[in-house]
Amino acid sequence: MTTLPPKQLNNTQKKIIDAAIVCVKRWGVTKVNLNDIAKEAGVTRPTVYSYFRNRDEIIQQALLQSAYLFGAKAIKHLQKFETARERTVEAIIYSLKKLPKEPSLALLKNTDMTDIINNKGLSTPEGQQILRSLFQIILIGKAFTDDELDEIAEVTARFMLSLLTIKSGKKRNDKELRGFIERRLLPSLGL
Incomplete structure (x- = not known):
């Protein structure tokens, strides 16, 4: 498996990140500050500052850590499928079902998180490497340049995020959703 290992966090950092997730879910990202996070984590504000520069950095770390772990679970699930x-x-399909159940990745559905997700998660070098590693495995057996791989990962991530955040007027069961993805996304990816 060619995924990157998540950054190692100590217990205090984990408590702070978990507290930030709770606070964002409770009040939304724009209303959360470091005092809220520190109180929820049971630590002082200076303790929070000793590990993170600001609220956005905490949320970024939560997103990236969760993305690593989620990617590993997704890869394990995808190994039973034969073609790209x-x-x-x-x-x-896996992401649509499982992402909302992952504590920090469920924040992806939170519309006031769009800037943070884009600027502090997906578009960071670390976020790009997570996506690239995942798609190298998904597309095994296909010959794509790194630039093409990055484009495929970007288009797929955008498609998936739109399915997560923008509700369709049409209800689709799994079979219908698979057909929709096969008809609308796969041709644009060259698959």
Whole structure:
């Protein structure tokens, strides 16, 4: 498996990150400050500052840590599918079902998180490497340049995030959703 290991965090850092997730879910990202996070974590504000520069850095770390762990689970799930087409479709289905249940990744559905997700998560070098590593596995057996791989990862992530955050007027069961993804996304990816 060619995924990157998550950054190692100590117990205090984990408590702070978990507290930030609770606070964002409770009040939304724009209303959360370091005092709220420190109080929820049971630590002082100076303790928070000793590990993180600001609230956005805490949320960024929560997103990246969770992305590493989620990616590992997704890869394990996707190993039973034989083709890049199947793995791509199943990666989206898996993500749509499982992401909302992951504590910090459930924040992806929070619309006031868009800037943080983009600027502090997906578009960071670390976020890009997570996506690239995941798609190297999903697309095994296909020959793509790094630039093409990055584009495929970006388009797929954007498609999946839109399915997560923008509710469709049409209800689709798993079979219909697979067909929708196969018809609308896979051709744009060259699959």
